[in-house]
Each structure stands twice: as structure tokens, then as C-alpha cells.
Amino acid sequence: MGNNGSSQKAGSETREPGAGNASTGDAIDLLITNCVILPVPGTAQLISHGYVAIAGSRIVGVGPMAQCPQGGIRTVVDGQGQLAMPGLVNGHCHAPMTLFRGLADDLDLVTWLHQHIFPAESALVSPEMVYWCSRLAVAEMLLSGTTTVADGYFFEEEVARACVEVGLRCVAGQAVIDFPAPGAPDPTRNIEVAEAFIERWLDRDPLVTPAVFAHAPYTCANTTLQRAKALASRYRVPLFIHAAETRSEQTLIAEPRGRTPIAHLDALGILDRDTVCVHCVWADVQDLELLRISGSAVISCPQSNAKLASGRAPLPLMRDHGIRVGLGTDGAASNNSLDLFREMGFAARLHKVNPGRPAELPAPAVLAMATHQGAEALGLPAETGRLVAGAPADLILVSLQQPHLQPMHGANLLVYSGSGADVRTVIINGRMVVEDRALLTMDLAETCARVRRLARSTVSLANPG
Template identity: 65%
Template sequence: MPIDLLITNCSLLPEPGREQLIAPGFIAVSGSRILASGPMEECPSSTGGTVIDGQGDLAMPGLINGHCHAPMTLFRGMADDLALSSWLNEHIFPAEARHVSAEMAYWCSKLAAAEMLLSGTTTVADGYFFEEEVARAFAEAGLRAIPSQAIIDFPAPGVPDPGERLTRAASFLDAWQDQDPLISPALFAHAPYTCSAETLIRAKELARGRRVPLFLHLAETSQEHSLISSPQGATPTRHLDALGILDRDTICVHCVWVDDQDLDILADRECGVILCPQSNLKLASGIAPLPRMLERGIRVGLGTDGAASNNSLDLFKEMGLAAKIHKIPSLDPVAVPAEQILHAAARGGAAALGLADDLGALHPGKLADILLIDLHQPRMQPFYSPNTLVYSGSGHAVRSVIVHGRLVVEERQILSIDLEETKAHVLRLSGQVAQPELRSPP
């Protein structure tokens, strides 16, 4: 097979958190997939394709952002330092009712795509309204994505009649299934407290019928159970289990307030779980029990959540926080080692999303989603081990990004979209958003 792209002389991290560095190493790409990888002495001769000298760079798989609301870049910084209930009901839901449109979803998702690509995310699972526009923005940016149309039980942007929510979701699937190699559409039932039992069951039936994942927020706050209408179980997790919602193609996001029985259910049903530590800390929702999840073999990945509740889409920041916060409740400095966090951000995240066969490692046959990290940056030196990526890493260290065999970021410049045009459109849209009141310091 022809070699279309050859990366040479790099420090190669084939599977973060599981395999050792190979230095110097190489990666050969043919089309959209990795043809070969390994030590430089096994490197094939170039056959006319693009050659990148990776001297001084670390090559690793692209990061997997397992949960995002990309259009919400418009609301970054609009409602900070609030509890989740106040943040949602008094600020975010009203702002969405006024400002979310197809145009907003497209341009703000394009901005989110640029932010993620420039900081090393090559795959994102997104859930919001007007997801056909989100999918279009991601595809144009060259970002691999699982865009999921939101399903909710009250009037929502693009779906003024709640009775049309599932029809709207089905139309989205029809429009995007098997249309673009970067886009795998799915469904997003917002939460057990915003979707009735009937809605959840019908959403899962639709997802099963179309063989797509169903995403939902689960057990994000301690008050969630009291908000569920006619709960069928003692906890939100048991409520979903009683409805038959949980299985290998259900991805549960947050899972902060889950007890041992809930975790056993999630493990037995083989659900994927995505944790969003920065969003959970900012909204004071709590800390998800990651060590107990890993003990049970639950497939766990990391997500940034939306820019309105994080406020960054840099998954390196998520890794650093995730590796540290679990040390405090247990007073155990090795509660969750950095290697496990690296794994969760790459192959673990791919597994949680059902994509481990194709993503999360730089092995022959895998899709060519590759990062080149600049190890010459002061914050990255000395580089004794890949743990440095977790405790000192930053999206600013990402030099180049390849998605599906295509170079989309080169020397920290995004090649796939006009970033200045994108920022200008988002700036114009932000001018229509009411500015938050400035509070006096206490």
C-alpha cells in the first residue's frame, strides 16, 4: 500500500497509559489508517507522500472528548459561580430560548472545533440542538464527531412542539447516517429529570432501531432523584435500569452521585461513562467515584462539558484535574495514577464511546488520528515519562494534528477553516447576548 504520510524521528507513545515510549519512532499512514508504526530502524523508505520530521516531538493518539455542548461557546463566561439549578433554570435555559438558532449552532460549533483541534482533541461526542449544523461545522473543520440531537420534554430551540422531539431526532439521524466518514450521529436524551419515562423509553427504542448510541446526563447532582417525575427506582441509575434504558450502547455522563449498587448496575449493563471533573467542580456538583468505577471495569472516558460550565475545551486541563481530585477524598496519592488518566483520555474514552476498534492507539489498522506534542516547550522539560502530559501538559504544547490521515493543524495553525471568519461571526452573535451583571467583590 502507498504511504501518504510518514512521521519520522518522533518519540512515539502508541497507547497512552498502557505502552512505553519508543524513541526514536515512526508512523506510516496510508489513506485514513495507520499502515505501520514502531522504532526508526523499522521505518520504511518514503514513497513520495508527505514526510514530517518529528524530531523533538512526541506522537500520541488524538484525545477523545466524550461529552461537549459545542454551540455553548456562545455562553462562555455568561453565568459563572452558580449552582447547577440556578445556572440552568435562571440563565442557560432562558438564554437558549432567546439565542439558539441554526446559525448560532453552526458558527459556535466551528469555534469549539477549532479550540478542540488546537488543544489536541480529535474526536468529540456532542449533544445539543440543531445538531445537523453542529455536524456540518465539525465535518468542515475536520474534527471526528458523534453529534447527538437533544431530546427534552419541553419546548426547545428548533423543536417548539415537544411532541415532535423524536421525529426531529429521527430526521437528524436520516440526514447524517453514513454520509461522512468523520460523522457518526447519535441521540442525546438530556436527563431523567427533563425526560419522562415514556420519552426515555421511546428515545432508547429509536437508538436501538437505528443502532446508534444514546447519551444522557445521569446523577449529576445530589438533588436529581427528587426532580424525576414518578421515579421507578431509588436512585436515578436504578430508575433508568427499571426502564430498560441501560446497555452497552448507553453512555452516561457525570455519574457523580452513584452508590455501589448503581456502579454494579452500570458495570453489569456494560454502560460507557464519561466524567467531566472541571464542570462538576465549577458547579459544585461533586466528585465522581472514578476509583470505584475502575475497580469494576467500567469503560470510563473524560469530557469537558460545554464552555458555559467549564469554561475551557482543553482536555489536557481535564486530565490534570482528574488525576488530582481523587487523591483528596481518600488521602491516597496513588488513588488514580496518571497512567489511568492518560488511558481514559485516549483508548479508554474510545472504549466508552464504542470506538476502541478504530481509535485511541497508534497501531497498524487504526484510524490515523495523531497528535505531535512539542517537547521543547519549557513546561514539558525535562520529559522523564508520559506522566508529564497529565501533570504539566497543556493544549498549547500541541504542534500539529492529523485526523483521518489529514493534516488539520500544522505548527499551531488550523488549516481546515478560516478561524478569523469564525471568530468574527461568534463575536457578532455574542453582541446579541445580554451581558452579565458585574458583581462587586465581597
């Protein structure tokens, strides 16, 4: 078998009951053999020569090859020379913004947003743009090992459609904002648009969890924030909101003055276990205590925050407070990559620089944030982000044959040396969507061509006058 792995149809004989670690009676649809396994990122446990068994959409067994099931297996994938691990969880993204990648670089958030991104969105965002640019984002994420994304944008039904068609798991949030926006030209109907989206996708597809994305406390009035939260609570779906992203954000909140963004959200009754606050760069100790008491989660986007010079979130302190924390890339317009391996490496290094402690935010903690802890922050079912029996079959195979991944003394190497380009195979919900770095569920060339055609309209926006 080659080092990049190969798949083959196995015989149809009946498997012996209880073989290996697989649950008794499970017919195995896909068996990955001969691989190194990282079952729970963030722990030291590695299985040096093992198997992963999948039945339907679930993992039914993980263990050493000595316990590998025999017989009754539909497809076998030889994982020789590869590492099997849970797929990565991108906790915050604006998938359609691939169209604006490189449009407005080297700017602060306020200038970037108000002078470039908002005008570009007003001129260019349409259902067609959202669909095709989301497909491009999905391709980029799949090829770099992401199996779940939390997304928030306008025309979010097109993002959800792209994810389902290509096979990426998503928590999809319809954007709510208090000015005329794509898909909601009348801002007084923004909650109505969000509710229609939730009703359309609630329990419709196992890959999609609908959500509400209230843009920010400075772009949504107090009543809008409360109505958005009430909507999310009524349908029992997550509420996402940008919060405490910049030093100046407190001065942008219209009423009342003087509260921090986190304290503002708490006073309005927005914070609870189903609320996910994105960024929280300028959250102080009192803010962290409010997040802890409420049970709210945080998604940090360190590369986007650094590129926009917004600052660095206090991730170690958040973790010390027991706050659920995950990692996100943000959109391709402000990162400009959707590769979570890059995000992990940057996060781990950034938090060591100041206060100058090399053990600050260690690699195991970052691996956990990018997998099962990120899934927990999004409110996904228990065991998501782990390779254990009963967990969703969302996993990736990473080639260990790359020079930069040898010798492999442990999983920390994935954070400090790994790259999305090392991912060879991606399986989501038990379905193989990438095999030997080939996308099996979409025509990537067609998608790239469509996005390039759409991008011609951005030239005048990038070069005004």
C-alpha cells in the same frame, strides 16, 4: 530540521515491499519521522526515536527509525523534538455553548441551568448560532489536541456540519427534551426530529456518527426516555444521557419517587452497552453494579462538576467495577475550557485529595481514559485511540521543547505538566488539519468575529434589569 517539525514532499520512487513495520503493499501518504512515540497511552511503552506511517485514513506502521520505510512516500513530516500520540477523545461536550462562556459563573447547576442557560438558549439558539459557535469550539478542541468529540445539542446537524467542514471526528447527538426547544418547538415531535437527524447523517460521512442525546431523567418523561432508547436501538446508534449529576437529582424525577437516577434508567430498560451515562457524580455502589451488569459506559466531566459544585464522580470505583469510563469537558459555559489536557491534570489531582491517596487515579489511567478507553466508551471502532497498524489515523504531535515538559522521564508528564498549547500538529482520518499550530481547514478570525457579533445579544441576559 527545526524542533517544531517540518513537512516536505518526498520522491515518488516505489517503496520496497515490507519495508519497516508498514504493511506490505501499502502506499504511504504521510510519514512522520524522528519523533518520540507513545503508541498506547496508559502503558509504559515509549519509542524514543521512531516513525508513524499513514496510508489513506489508516495507520499502516509504527516503529523505530531503524525500521522506517523508504521510498514511495508522498509527504514526510520531521517530528524531531516532538512526541506523537493518539489524539484525545472528548467524551462529552455541548459545542455551541461557547457563546455562553462566562455568562453565568459561580452558580450551582439548578440555578445556572434554569435561571440563566435555559432562558439564554430559548432566546438565542438558532441554526446560525449553533453553526458558528460550534466552529469556534472545534477550533479550540483541535488546537488543544482533541481529535474526536461526543456532542449533544439542539440543531445538531449544524454541529455535525461544522465538524465535517473543519475536520473533527464527532459522535453527534440530537437533543431530546420534554419542553419546547430550539428546532423542536413542539415537544411531542422531539423523537421525530431526532430520527430525521439520524437518517440524514447515518453512513453519510466517515467523520460523523449520529446519536440520540436524551437530556436527563428529570427533563424527559419515562415514555420519552423509552422512545429515545428505542430509536437509538433501531438505528444501532448510541444514546447519551446526563445522569446522577447532582445530589438533589433523585428528588427531581417525577415518577416513581425514591429510585436513584441510575436505578430509574435501569428500571425503564434504558441501560445497555450502547448507553452512555454522563457525570454519574452521585452514583452509589448499587448504581455502579447496575452500570457494570448492563455494560453501560460513563463519561466524567470533573472540571464542570467541580465548578458547579455538583461533586466528584467515583472514577476509581467505576474502573474497579470494570465500567468503561472516558473524560469529557462538558460545554464551555460550565468548564469554561475545552482543553482535555487541563481536564486530565485536574482529574488526576482531584481524586487524590480525598481519601488522601497519592496513587488514586494515576496518570497512566487518566491518559488511557482520554484516548482509547474514551473511544471504547463511545462505542468507536476497535484500535481507535492507539497508534497501531490498522487504527484510524487520528494523532497529534506535542512539542517537547517547552520548559515545563523537560526533562521528560515518561508520559506521566503529559498529565501533570502538559497543556493543549503544546500541540503543534493534528492529523484526523489521515488529513492534516493543524500544522505548526495553524488551522489549515478554517478561517479562525472570521469565526471569532461571527461569534463576537452573536455574543452582543447575550449582554442583556448577563445583566438583567
